Amino acid sequence: MISKSFNSTKLKYYPTTNNNTFHFDHVHIIWNQQVPLHQQQTWELSYIITGSGARIIGDVVENFSRGEIILIPPNIPHCWSFDESVHDEEGKIENITIVIENDFLISCKNLFPELYSSISELQSNENAVSFEGELLEKLQALMASMVHQDSIERLSSFIKLLQLISHCKEMHIVGRPIVENKKEKKLQEIHLFILRNFQGNISLEQISKSVGMQKSSFCVFFKRMTGTSFFTYLTDFRIESSCQMLLKTKLSVAEICIASGFNDIPYYNRVFKKVKNMTPTQYRKSEKVNNEFLFHDSIKN
Structure with missing residues (x-):
């Protein structure tokens, strides 16, 4: 985790x-x-x-x-x-x-x-x-x-x-350097909140309250600053975190599902396949095969 x-x-x-x-x-x-x-x-x-x-x-x-x-x-x-x-x-x-x-x-x-x-x-x-x-x-x-x-x-x-x-x-x-203004500081607070809490449930009310904003204002602000909705960003962040765990740990897919903030395994599998065009198990196998190929190829050279 x-x-x-x-x-x-x-x-x-x-x-x-x-x-x-x-x-x-x-x-x-x-x-x-x-x-x-x-x-x-x-x-x-x-x-x-x-x-x-x-x-x-x-x-x-x-x-x-x-x-x-x-x-x-x-x-x-x-x-x-x-x-x-x-x-x-x-x-x-x-x-x-x-x-x-x-x-x-x-x-x-x-x-x-x-x-x-x-x-x-x-x-x-x-x-x-x-x-x-x-x-x-x-x-x-x-x-x-x-x-x-x-x-x-x-x-x-x-x-x-x-x-x-x-x-x-x-x-x-x-x-990149952060421009010292209130908007950039506010976005950095949001990023830190995500890092601390993405493994658990994050409601719109929680995240907006943590940075002192109303929910509607928060949604508009986040979309304007990042180009995507908060929950789309959060889902992508959780998927990428789960990818690291698939490659770097021996945890089961079910354990990684929970550790990366998804509480439902079928839902996690569906979202993962939509983002990566393969299931978590297929991703783990394919990346290991690629890494082994690169390793043996580097030895030959």
């Missing part, structure tokens, strides 16, 4: 530190011990080694899975909500986060002309992005190797990271 560790919609601001040129954080923790919604004035590069769930990055709410590496520019609010049932043999999730001071990047540009274009290209990016393909594999290997390095070795690896990501073309946007 997805974590319900979001105990507040209040945004946390984490102060910068001047003790290190960049901060390397490797954590191996219980699924519900992650940092809540926060933002800071630093760059953040995050690698999910073990775990899956749902995340908020700026104005985007999406599911995530292991293997992803996300680059988040300064001042974009973000948080990860981990699935309780997806973990390693110790019952823990694992990730690596590199936090980079903008002053450090500026200093590198001034001290090392060779890095000027790479860092300038990086700083021109305003959106959070994830990496794909061969570049993702290189970044995974490089970040994993940093776990066992000392501070000098990590600095060398960090420069390699900068070079790799600065001119990257194999990536896609996973979050």
Whole structure:
């Protein structure tokens, strides 16, 4: 099940530190011990080694899975909500986060002309992005190797990271800066309410009351901001969450049905087939076959 560790919609601001040129954080923790919604004035590069769930990055709410590496520019609010049932043999999730001071990047540009274009290209990016393909594999290997390095070795690896990501073309946007206005803040409150409560019954009265709106005003607001109705959005979110559980857990379809917020198995099967053009069982089998094919194909190459 997805974590319900979001105990507040209040945004946390984490102060910068001047003790290190960049901060390397490797954590191996219980699924519900992650940092809540926060933002800071630093760059953040995050690698999910073990775990899956749902995340908020700026104005985007999406599911995530292991293997992803996300680059988040300064001042974009973000948080990860981990699935309780997806973990390693110790019952823990694992990730690596590199936090980079903008002053450090500026200093590198001034001290090392060779890095000027790479860092300038990086700083021109305003959106959070994830990496794909061969570049993702290189970044995974490089970040994993940093776990066992000392501070000098990590600095060398960090420069390699900068070079790799600065001119990257194999990536896609996973979050954008939030315009500081009441509408965007209200929408973010709604997203957080969904993350905390989608596994249970959510009535229109509950969700509208939670953000201080009348039901009719809430429906109009949500449709205008997202382009879809609230319950259509909620259903799609639950289906995508169930897909993660089908692929990442050994839970039965019936258990996943309940864990993703559907109380009726036949209804869940009908909705799933309408969205994915196959049943949950077929989806689980087909995706596993595809993953096995890609795995064996990568070994051959």
